[in-house]
Amino acid sequence: MFTATIHNRLTGWWMVFRIALEERLAYRGDFALGTLMRFLPMITQIFLWWAIFQSIEASSATSESRLVGYSFQDMVAYYLLSMLGRAFSSMPGLASTVAKQIREGEIKKYIVQPIDMVGFMLLGRVAHKIAYYTIATIPFALVFFLCRGFFSGWPPASVLIGFLLSLIFAFLLGYFLDLCIGLIGFWFLEVSSLLFVYMLLNFFLSGHMFPLDLLPEPWHTCVEYLPFKYLAYFPAAVFLGKVDPSQLWFELGIEFLWLLGLIGLARLLYARGLERYSGYGG
Amino acid sequence: MDHYNPATMPIIEIEQLTKSYRVYQKQEGLMAAIRGLWHREYRDVHAVKSIDLCVEQGEFVAFLGPNGAGKTTTLKLLSGVIYPTSGSARVMGHVPWKRDNDYRRRFALVMGQKNQLWWDLPAQESFRLHQQIYQIDAQQFRNTLDELSDLLSVGQLLGRPVRELSLGERMKMELIAALLHSPDVLFLDEPTIGLDVVAQHNIQQFLKYYQEQRKITILLTSHYMKDIAALCQRVVVITDGAIKFDGSLERIVDDFSGFRVLKLQLAEGQSAEGLERFADVESVELPKVTLRCARSEVTTMLARILEHYAVEDISVEDPPLEEVIAQLYRDSESADVVSTRPHEVHD
Numbered sequence: 001m002f003t004a005t006i007h008n009r010l011t012g013w014w015m016v017f018r019i020a021l022e023e024r025l026a027y028r029g030d031f032a033l034g035t036l037m038r039f040l041p042m043i044t045q046i047f048l049w050w051a052i053f054q055s056i057e058a059s060s061a062t063s064e065s066r067l068v069g070y071s072f073q074d075m076v077a078y079y080l081l082s083m084l085g086r087a088f089s090s091m092p093g094l095a096s097t098v099a100k101q102i103r104e105g106e107i108k109k110y111i112v113q114p115i116d117m118v119g120f121m122l123l124g125r126v127a128h129k130i131a132y133y134t135i136a137t138i139p140f141a142l143v144f145f146l147c148r149g150f151f152s153g154w155p156p157a158s159v160l161i162g163f164l165l166s167l168i169f170a171f172l173l174g175y176f177l178d179l180c181i182g183l184i185g186f187w188f189l190e191v192s193s194l195l196f197v198y199m200l201l202n203f204f205l206s207g208h209m210f211p212l213d214l215l216p217e218p219w220h221t222c223v224e225y226l227p228f229k230y231l232a233y234f235p236a237a238v239f240l241g242k243v244d245p246s247q248l249w250f251e252l253g254i255e256f257l258w259l260l261g262l263i264g265l266a267r268l269l270y271a272r273g274l275e276r277y278s279g280y281g282g
Numbered sequence: 283m284d285h286y287n288p289a290t291m292p293i294i295e296i297e298q299l300t301k302s303y304r305v306y307q308k309q310e311g312l313m314a315a316i317r318g319l320w321h322r323e324y325r326d327v328h329a330v331k332s333i334d335l336c337v338e339q340g341e342f343v344a345f346l347g348p349n350g351a352g353k354t355t356t357l358k359l360l361s362g363v364i365y366p367t368s369g370s371a372r373v374m375g376h377v378p379w380k381r382d383n384d385y386r387r388r389f390a391l392v393m394g395q396k397n398q399l400w401w402d403l404p405a406q407e408s409f410r411l412h413q414q415i416y417q418i419d420a421q422q423f424r425n426t427l428d429e430l431s432d433l434l435s436v437g438q439l440l441g442r443p444v445r446e447l448s449l450g451e452r453m454k455m456e457l458i459a460a461l462l463h464s465p466d467v468l469f470l471d472e473p474t475i476g477l478d479v480v481a482q483h484n485i486q487q488f489l490k491y492y493q494e495q496r497k498i499t500i501l502l503t504s505h506y507m508k509d510i511a512a513l514c515q516r517v518v519v520i521t522d523g524a525i526k527f528d529g530s531l532e533r534i535v536d537d538f539s540g541f542r543v544l545k546l547q548l549a550e551g552q553s554a555e556g557l558e559r560f561a562d563v564e565s566v567e568l569p570k571v572t573l574r575c576a577r578s579e580v581t582t583m584l585a586r587i588l589e590h591y592a593v594e595d596i597s598v599e600d601p602p603l604e605e606v607i608a609q610l611y612r613d614s615e616s617a618d619v620v621s622t623r624p625h626e627v628h629d
Binding site: 105 | 381386400414415
């Protein structure tokens, strides 16, 4: 009986996953092009940092310039790793899709059918991400190979495990953060401006724009206490050995607590939202 | 859900069900819009006002009413999509808005204007997903799908992306998706909206056949009198959030129309002049004349007309249904005419 239930669950999940994947691949051309185009900004960003370091060098007249402990090499390595973190934690279109489904009444299907929306959409996202990595692995590998000179070798195995864990957590954290923003749609039918502000803050506070160590006090302490740093900065910092090994597991623990908190918040918002919900859109 | 006994209890029981919305009252003009930024006036909209209704297992009931009368709101309440403001409802012993999985596996909701299928995938894939969601046994799934796609003759289309299907074909797929788990109760919200006559007819025929075979309970809202005349033994007229009539379609005419339509074919050379002395003249297209008169006066009126005019043929008819219902909508907006059928017990 028990194994049968498990079996049912697994086949159910597999089906959801498969369908989301198929849907993702329905427009192959657009999907592939969209995925590859995301690599273009990398090149411009690397040139931008190169120009910045060039000008620092010119004015300070030292042979190797540093920016709060980052050399040009470190900066490029950080940038590439933060891109990798974002590849896990960014959820393109999730919040706006959830808000749209609430506004247009599509969310009804999760209410009428015996399925759990939060879990269902999570599985869908896993499928989307896997489709994305399938296409993006080769260009990612190529970029890292070309830029191997910027890295100073592989970190030890324990750090590598922590790094992988931090990527998986980044995915989950990113999912639940975006989901919560989307669920605000129950209260404000139009969330696009809110979403814009959130994306800007996220870009900045996650360390996607520049390493968070560059921030002066008291801002640095502030972002330390926010969950956004786990989306891009933290995985990169782990890989680059900027997180002390004794601190690594503690930090991952804190991240896990954030994750639990956000899962609880998403559940609460969904339950409260449904109470408010009056079935807009016919 | 604890004490539901299908033998003795109605499958759907609604008592004093009420749903009100609070909506922001927008004022016209820019100044008003600016004022609205800090001071907002709200207005309560009473979508459903203290409705009582019982439906027995196996009934096919139509909800009829103008736009915004509360039909869809009632279906949403019964399918648990929204919470009521007050009152109670039980479907197969379940309180719908508690959304027990036990309840959700036993009913289905189809909305003519909403798409539940995955747009970019073949309908078959959505069906397989439903198989998982509703945990339908593989053999049973196969049989049901074959039967339904056969009845609706869409077997060839199962592998085509939903976006490439016509509106009628898509509606058929929606129905299949809703019926795969063999629900005991089906809510249909305008299932034939926007369809051409042939597609409408196909769907009517299918619903009729399916309901007769399976004896499931169906609640349907529609604007098409043809849907209702073809399918439902029982009609519930809702206007302005309240039930104004509950009974058979024929009884609407008896109850709400006090007049009859007389159609005369006059003999050659007979003029229609002076007929207005006896009854309201609706149209004159010699030799045909259409009159209206109060039902109680039909016989005396006819006798007098026959006395004075040479008439070749006579027919006495009920006024057209659409007209009676339009009249009913209008009347019920002013007065509170309620006609409820006595509760019949089905065996």
